[in-house]
Structure formats: C-alpha cells, structure tokens
Amino acid sequence: MSGATSNKDRMQIPLQGMPEQEPDARVNNFSEVPLGYLEAAAWTEARRCLDGCKAPCIKGCPVGIDIPAFIKKIEERDFIGAARSLKKYNLLPAICGRVCPQQEQCELVCVIGKKGPAVGIGRLERFAADYERMSGLIEVPEVAPPTGKRIAVVGSGPAGLTGASELARCGYKVTIFEALHRPGGVLVYGIPRFRLPIDVIDNEIEILKKMGVEIICNAVIGKTLTIDDLFAEGFDAVLIGTGAGLPYFMNIPGENLCGIYSANEFLTRVNLMRADLFPESLTPVFLGKKVAVIGAGDTAMDASRTSARLHPEKVTVYYRRSREEAPCLPREREHAEQEGVEFKFLTNPVRFIGDDNYFVKAMECVKMELGEPDASGRRSPRPIPGSNFIEEVDTVIMALGFGVNPIIKETTPGLETNKKGVIIADPATGRTSREGVYAAGDIITGGATVIKAMGQAKIAARAIHEYLLSKASTVTA
C-alpha cells in the first residue's frame, strides 16, 4: 500500500515542527498558541509512522485508538477518513489532540521514539479532527431507533459529553443536567482558550444536540433535583460525571486574604466569565504586579500562563518538590517559561502576610529538600529548618489539586463513596452502589485526565445499555 516508502526512509524523516505563535505576541492575546499542522507537514509527519510496526501506541492509549490506522489514512491524504477512524474510538479527537498527555501515553511507547522523537500522534490527531471540522464535513453519528427509555447524565465535562453521545447512539433519550450556565466542564471553565479554543467545544456540543441530546444548564443535581427525583421523573438510569471540582487550600495562616485565589476561581473568572474583557464583560478579576502560583501541575501552568496574559510584572511558580517531580506536561512548562513565567522549586509557602486593607502583600516561604520516596514513588519533600524567607507578592493562586464536591453524596442516600467523597464505582462497568446509577470521570478517580474520563464514560454507557436491556428482558420474560 504505502510500500513506496521503506521503513529505513521513514526513519530518516525529521519530526515536523508545529508552528506556534511567538511568545512576545501570544502574551498579548488568548488565541491558541500551537497553530496546527498544514496538510504538507501532516502528510510528512504521518510518513514517519513505520510499516508493520507492532503498534505499542495502541496499548499506550487509554481508549485504545487504532493509531496506525488513522495515521495511514493521513498518509493516503484521506484526512476525513482519518478523522472518522479516530472517532470510532474517541468522540473528541480535536480536544484530545490538544490536551492529552501524549508523552506519557501513546508517544511514550512509540517504536521510533526509542531512537529519536516519537511520531507526533497528538498533532496528527488534532490535524485530522480540525480538518474535518473546518471542511464542514462532520458527520453527526447515527442514532439507533428510539428505545423509549430516558437517561439522565449529570455534568457536561468530557465524561458527561461522551456518555451522552454513546447512549444517544444506542437510541436512548438523553438529558444532560449541568450546574453552570454553559456546558463543557473543565474544558470551558478551567482549560484556557489559548490551549483549547472554545469553538472546538461548542462544535461538539452542537453535534450532541443534533443527535437529540437535551442539555439543561443551571441545574445542580442534589439541589435543583436529586438523583431520586430524576428516577421519579421517569429516567431509567443515571450517569454521574460531576468531576472533581472542589479546590484544595493549604490551611495555612492568611489564606483568606484578598488577592489569594484558588486556581479554579481565577481560571473561572477569566475563562468562563471573561474577566479578561472587563468591563465589557462584567466579572472582574484582581491581578496585582507580583503573582505567585503555588503548585506545578497542569492547573498551575494554566493559571500562570493566564496570569502572564493579564500583564503583571512577574509571575512565579512555587513548587515544594524539584523540577523532575513537577506533574505538569513538559510542553506546558516550556510554554510557560517562554512566556516569562519563573519557577522556584523546592520552595513552599508557610503563611501569607496582609496589608492594612487585608490584601496579601507578602508570603513567608521555607526551602525544602527531598527525602525518601513516598507511597506514590516520588521523593517526599521536607522543610529545611531555619530556611524561611519572605517573598513580596500581591496575588497568589493556589493550584494544589482537587477534591470531590459533596453535593451529590450528601443528597443521594445509599450512594457509597470513599473517605475523600470519591464515588465508588466498579472499574469494569462504572456501576455504583445504587441500582441504575453509574459514574465516570474525575468523580470516580478524583482528578485524572480528559481521555480517562471519556474512556470510563464509554464503559459506563455500555454497562447502562446492558443493564437496561437485561431489565427489559426480565420484564418481558
């Protein structure tokens, strides 16, 4: 087929770089930073994928995408075919191509990646999905004839959107209930536009609507209606995809001073409420001159890079471990560095100091050193006695990870959770302790990734389908 190019030749082809907005320009806007492959670059990159490879990448992908299949389609210049091939496994390739940690998944195990750079699988995924979207040739997935059964999906993040799509395809009447005024979950309130443009998400939501999925915003399940109310209203099953949205703080003195935000609040004000456009958009965000971001995960990178676009004098990321342990994607840390974000590793705040108006003006830090590896295998940090010092800061953004929102747990009798409030669900089915109630995404893992949330939602959707089929057959029998 593509035998014209030998594997030896393929291995000579260099990794195709992805054009990006220059750092000087991009700190002045919220437009996307990586600009995507043009056709020629995508085709050349696709030719780096070896023929007859055992494709360990497929196992590296949490949802098992047939990666060589879609890449070969790109090599054949069947870009639409590539997108459709991707969608057999992954409903949201335009999103995953942009935000998946490929370096830890498919690209990590790529065969040519052992000798040089891996195939740009994420970049190719994004290319194919964008090509399909921009060409206007997106297919609305076919839906099976109506089963007459209704399913409530709670939350509209990646888990909810995927679950809704899978279930709609099986012929169920699906209603999504979303607490916020806009669907998308972390994709719209957390991840900034310069990493994931909003029209990519809106496009996916339009498709869902075309499939007959109803989306009811401003509905907090547990408050507006409970899970039990949903059953009473005639829903036959419920899929919970409410995410892990509860921000952690450090519980150190001065944490409630003005100017100290959780990353969630800061990002929500800017991404969802558009505080960057204030006063045209009416929600403000306070950003001083010296911004400290605490933590070094993806959320911290998003918070620091969003800060950089609001023009403070300085943005510094403080992390209690060293550069090697930072959980963020390396490419995001590089992007942050290019945008002028500084990093102070092995440094942890111990208290915040306020001015007369209760605004934070300084932060006392302590230097850290790494001790023995802890349960997670990472070396655990410990403070160096007497190493305390004061940093002048006037804005602090806490990006320390997330817990689980208590609302559903408090209002759903019989729904079992662990000590942290994470819903206990069978990993093979997403089934919870309540009959007919399934769960997927961060609500069962306590903070993971978009692709994992989607993978679990697909599993849960299948299990719901089987559950309703078996229920129907026992009723008729």
Place this chain on the structure above:
Amino acid sequence: MSYPIVEKKELAPNTVMMQIHAPLLTKKIRPGQFIIVRVTPNGERIPLSISGWDGDKGTVRIIVQAVGRTSTELVRLNRGDSIEDVVGPLGQPSHTGQYGTCVLIGGGYGTGAIIPIAGDLKALGNKVIAIIGARTKELVLMEDELRAVCHRVEVSTNDGSAGVKGLVTDVLAEILKQEPVHMVTAIGPVPMMKAVSEMTRPLQIRTYVSLNAIMVDGTGMCGSCRVGVGGTTKFACIDGPDFDGHQVNFDELVYRQKMYIPYEKKAMELCACK
C-alpha cells in the same frame, strides 16, 4: 436559557420585588436558600436570597436592592423581560426546629429572606418575633406579609419615622429583657449581623447569620465565598449561607466584600442603567 419576570413591584426607592418564572427550580426550595442570577449574556453571577416561591406557578420571588451594576440592571428590568440565567436553590436550608421563642431580624433585602424562615418556624410551633430594621419609613419592607407569618413584628428606623427610633439591636435588647429567647437569626448588612451576634453572645443564645460573601459558581467549585468560622475556612455557598454568628470572622468578611470596589465603580460608571 432565559427566565421571564412575571411580576415586578417597587417596594422602596431602588428596591424591587420580582417573581421569576423558573419552574425546574421551585421543586425543592427550602427556607434560607438562595439563587444565583446572571442578568445579561456578559453579566456577572450574583447571589440573591429566595423570599418566596410557588411550585404550582413555577415562580421564585426575590427582593433586590440596587447597589451596583448588576443589581441596578436587574431592578431596571420589567415584567415580560427575561433574565439570562437563574440557578438554584443553592446553599443549605436555614436551621428550623422547635426552639421555643425565635427572633428573626431582617435588614434591607434580609427582610424578604426571613419571611419563608418565619413561616417554617411558626408552623413548627415556635413563637416567632420579627424585627425589621431600616434607615427610614419608606425603606421598611414587607411588613404586612411578615405580620401574617409572625406572632409579633417590631420595626426600627434610624430617624424614628416608623417604629422605634434606633437600631434593630435596640429592639432586640428590649425583647431580651421581656422574655426568654431561644434562637435568633439575622439577615442583612454585616454590621447589623455582627452587632446582633455580639449582643446574644454573653447570653449564649443560639444565633444564626446569613453570610453574603462574594460568589461566582455557588456550588463549591471556586472558593471565592470562603469565610472564617470558628477558626476554620468554610465555603458560604455550600456550607452556608447560615452560620453560627458567635463563630464568624465578620471583619474578614467585610474586607473580602470590598475586594473589587475599584472594579465595581468602573462597571457602574459605564452603565447605561444609571
């Protein structure tokens, strides 16, 4: 989505009552809960107490005082206009139970907020006394409606134009002298809630206050609404809004409420609604 205003009444200058059609919302409301509204597509999300609801008509009632850009835009809307977003009911319901004698204190919009609580407490067999505080007579809100759900209603005005001349705490002090009180709930401006809590503290009377912290989502996702209670941090939107008044760090709340003043001024200056 859009939520039509089906009734509007001016209660006092810059203060209106509105009934909003939001049928999904009205199914589970309990006294003491609130909603969050976004008036326009570029609007801010602001919390408002629920002062009544009608499950059959699918309406929820709010009392709004125009204090800044969003609340002014809201009170300028008329019957037939729509609000962009309304979500709720949010927060924990108020503490209701069988206490004995309860004194409910409302200042400003808080007078509307105590009506459903008073109704519940009375139905549970408590003796319910309400105190309405206002600067002057024309700002005394909802007095008749409150009388219908309370055993006794007292009014205080700063200038003495209605009821007792003075503050709600002056009236409260009188009541405390007259009879034993088992529970106090105060909803309104922070200085009022603080003064009430200080007055009941030495008497060890259970006292609840409804904290009007600045909110964004109202579902526990952001932490904007964090308040200091008994030395720990709580989220007013999911742990409250009602808290033990003797445990609340009111000074912190006041500072945090002022966090965006320069922005609020700017937003108001640019408002066509002035």
